Amino acid sequence: MGLNLLRSGLRRLNLGLLSVAKYLSLTLVAVMTLVILLQVVCRYVFNDALAWTEEAGRYMMVWMTFIALPIVCYKGQHAALDFFSHLLWRRTRYLLEIVLYTLIMVVLFFALEKSWLFASKGARIFATSLPITKYWVYLSMPIGFGLSMLVYVELILDAITGLLPERRQAQLQAQPGQALWKQL
Incomplete structure (x- = not known):
């Protein structure tokens, strides 16, 4: 019951955050396109x-880029070498x-730490032509890495559930956010 509750809560949190990230990414692409067209x-x-x-x-x-990173990770659309994984036993x-x-989480942890320090240093550097500091630009990195870490925690919990016996696995397969994710 505890694993199912944790997975369910984390899934709902991730789906909410990734939904915001999706619309923010789409908005950024649209505004960026308009700004570049204006420049041309x-x-x-x-x-x-x-x-x-x-x-x-x-x-x-x-x-x-950094806001879309956790979305790509969640949907499994990042670059992957999976030509032999289907040959392995399920467990x-x-x-x-x-x-x-877990290895990806370790890398993301160090990337989060370094990017936070990098963003903090950017608080003293002003952008060349905009009235902002580089902190606001660099803040995208720790946000993207942090959201990606949440995604990988959920993916690890899903894999742990996959290791459970079939009967127990069927009880945990009720995924309340799955229908919502299909809308993303």
Whole structure:
């Protein structure tokens, strides 16, 4: 019961956070596209480039990249070498997933720590053409890594559930957020 409650709560938290991340990423792509189009029109039609558009577009690209990272991890759409995993026994595959996800969590932990220090140092550096500090740009990294860590905790719990006997596994398969995720 405890594992199911933990998985269910974490799944709901992840689905809520990833839903916000999805719409923020889509918004960033749309605004970034408009800003870059504005830059092109001003530069080549009016022969007068705006100073802030290139920097703003680049910063939006950075945010979009790190905000979309946990979504890609959750859906399993990142680069992966899975040409032999289907040949493994079910329990072996789940054990391998637990090991790999744990290693990814270790890397994400160090990336989170280093990116937080990097963002903190950016608080003293102002952007070239925008009235913000680089902290607000670099903050996307620890946010993306932190959300990705939450995703991998859930994936580890799912793999642990996969190791359980079939009967116990069937009891835990009730996934309340699964229908919601399909909408993402």
